[in-house]
Amino acid sequence: YGHDSLSLARLCAEKGALYCLDIQKKAIDSTKALLESSLPDGVKHNIYFFNHSHETFPKEIPPCDLLVYNLGYLPGGDKSLTTKVAGTLKSFKNGLNLLKLNGLISITCYPGHPEGAKEQQALLYEVSQLSPLDYLVCHHSFENRLKAPSLLLIFKRK
Incomplete structure (x- = not known):
């Protein structure tokens, strides 16, 4: 780790x-x-x-240039201890407020397990609702490996 x-x-x-x-x-x-x-x-x-938890950020964390999420569970760890949709969405929304202008959020999603698939779907919906005037969003995924990890990038323009 x-x-x-x-x-x-x-x-x-x-x-x-x-x-x-x-x-x-x-x-x-x-x-x-x-x-x-x-x-x-x-x-x-x-x-x-x-x-x-990533749901709320500790008050000691100042505005950031980069937020990196590696969702899911620890490799080789207890798979019942995984990130969940509600907590991840709450964290993402808090993260948008913590992100500086010209900052980036990077989210690695793991749709190969049930909760990870739900997280990815929920995040893709959430980012589709962001104004293109304020954010640029890119989703990198393997089209022929649907359960492979994917990368979501959110760049704050305004």
């Missing part, structure tokens, strides 16, 4: 901050250990961990 966070930490390095949220302490602990062992000290002070 934590490889996406490690890549993001390397990208924002000393100029930005990284806020990692997960409802499962196991994921937070693994991510923290990976980042501690893989990053130089000059970057580590800009990384914050929250054992917290």
Whole structure:
């Protein structure tokens, strides 16, 4: 766990901050250990961990340039502990308000399991309702692998 966070930490390095949220302490602990062992000290002070649901963002998180969602459940983990449609939609709406102008939301959806398919469908409907004057939306998916993960990108124009 934590490889996406490690890549993001390397990208924002000393100029930005990284806020990692997960409802499962196991994921937070693994991510923290990976980042501690893989990053130089000059970057580590800009990384914050929250054992917290993505439904609401902790008040410590300032407006962001990038929000990254990796929905679903932990690989190899308990599949009953998965993100759910209602919580994801609430988080997405909160995330739109947290996103800075010219910011991006990246959402990896996993339609290969029942809740993931519902999440993807609900998110696709939600983004279809966004004004094209305010947001650009792109959905990348495999047309010949319907249960493969897909990527949803939302760029805030205004």
